[in-house]
Amino acid sequence: MPSSRPPYSVAIIGTGGIAHAHAEALTHLSERARLVAVADVDPTRAAEFADRFSVPHVFGDPQALLESEQLDLVHICTPPQTHAPLASLAMRAGVTALVEKPTALSLREMDELAAVQEQTGSRVLTVFQHRYGAAAVRLRRLATAGALGRPLVATCETLWYRPDEYFDVPWRGRWDVEGGGPTMGHGIHQFDLMLSVLGPWSQITALADRQARPTDTEDVSVAAVRFDNGALATVVNSLLSPRETSRLRFDFEYATVELEHLYGYREEHWRFTPAPGHEELADRWADAGEPDLTSGHRLQIEAVFDAWETGQEPGVSLSDARRTLEFAAATYASAFRGVRVAAGQLAGDDPFTLSMDGGAVPWDRVKEALV
Numbered sequence: 001m002p003s004s005r006p007p008y009s010v011a012i013i014g015t016g017g018i019a020h021a022h023a024e025a026l027t028h029l030s031e032r033a034r035l036v037a038v039a040d041v042d043p044t045r046a047a048e049f050a051d052r053f054s055v056p057h058v059f060g061d062p063q064a065l066l067e068s069e070q071l072d073l074v075h076i077c078t079p080p081q082t083h084a085p086l087a088s089l090a091m092r093a094g095v096t097a098l099v100e101k102p103t104a105l106s107l108r109e110m111d112e113l114a115a116v117q118e119q120t121g122s123r124v125l126t127v128f129q130h131r132y133g134a135a136a137v138r139l140r141r142l143a144t145a146g147a148l149g150r151p152l153v154a155t156c157e158t159l160w161y162r163p164d165e166y167f168d169v170p171w172r173g174r175w176d177v178e179g180g181g182p183t184m185g186h187g188i189h190q191f192d193l194m195l196s197v198l199g200p201w202s203q204i205t206a207l208a209d210r211q212a213r214p215t216d217t218e219d220v221s222v223a224a225v226r227f228d229n230g231a232l233a234t235v236v237n238s239l240l241s242p243r244e245t246s247r248l249r250f251d252f253e254y255a256t257v258e259l260e261h262l263y264g265y266r267e268e269h270w271r272f273t274p275a276p277g278h279e280e281l282a283d284r285w286a287d288a289g290e291p292d293l294t295s296g297h298r299l300q301i302e303a304v305f306d307a308w309e310t311g312q313e314p315g316v317s318l319s320d321a322r323r324t325l326e327f328a329a330a331t332y333a334s335a336f337r338g339v340r341v342a343a344g345q346l347a348g349d350d351p352f353t354l355s356m357d358g359g360a361v362p363w364d365r366v367k368e369a370l371v
Contacts, residue, residue, distance in 0.1 A: 011037040014078035015049035025298035039065040066093040091122035105179040126321035133295030149253025154233035158187035159241035173215030181217030187237030208335035254278040336360040
């Protein structure tokens with residue numbers, strides 16, 4: 001969406017791997033945003049990043065960055081355990097925070113962020129970029145309009161592969177740093193997209209295990225889910241799958257909609273199959289001329305700017321992100337307690353509101369203590 005306003009001023013905190021995806025996205029939006037500053041505890045890495053992306057100001061401390069720059073948006077691309085504190089710092093500085101998933105490591109932290117958001121009037125947004133691909137937007141539009149009939153069955157699979165060496169990085173595979181295994185750090189993108197299509201979930205029955213990898217967290221989880229609208233779904237999150245794929249399937253009354261990709265999709269990764277007697281829906285699904293861009297950070301960042309310029313609330317909001325995080329917490333609570341968990345059941349001082357492991361992990365830790 002073209003704009004006549006001056007470019008937004010943007011900064012990035014954390015210049016590791018995922019920050020490059022943010023910066024690359026911003027280079028495609030240079031008429032709408034300027035990356036004016038970065039901060040990182042590693043000065044060499046920060047300087048190299050700034051040189052690569054022509055960033056004029058480099059800081060070693062996030063607080064100094066927020067005090068020195070007049071910002072519209074700050075991207076938080078640091079390890080997960082720092083997300084909530086940095087998002088709170090940004091809001092108190094009057095800046096909208098766009099936070100890499102997960103927004104926080106617990107439901108308690110999410111509620112603390114909501115309190116800061118209420119106090120400051122600033123916002124926390126979460127990166128769930130797969131919501132913003134053109135086909136996903138189209139699917140939500142058709143589903144919301146009722147054109148596809150009732151949602152009945154869904155399958156959500158994140159079948160990825162990470163070797164033992166992946167966990168050699170000291171902070172990986174730790175509940176207190178990453179918040180969990182593939183349920184929190186990998187599959188969350190796929191089931192967030194599923195939730196954005198099917199709406200509120202009502203109950204989860206799950207299993208989780210550490211089957212093969214040298215990690216304190218699970219390396220696989222499986223869940224059966226019921227939604228408020230009556231739909232039933234299965235969700236699998238794995239780091240043990242040599243043929244990697246990310247797969248979603250939605251069976252509505254009048255059509256099946258399928259997506260298979262890995263780390264980002266285009267139009268070619270979707271398949272639409274109308275039910276007999278509803279062949280006209282194929283025309284409604286057909287590409288309506290939207291740009292065929294890979295689902296990714298650029299589309300979500302662009303959607304934030306579009307929302308600001310049309311007076312709308314940008315996504316993914318804190319309340320939306322909390323529903324997705326609650327789904328992860330309920331998966332762990334069901335798996336480790338061996339019970340069905342209802343939406344809203346994890347509340348107050350329940351251990352699974354305080355941490356994703358809930359103090360109930362049935363296997364021993366294998367990671368050495370961080371120094």
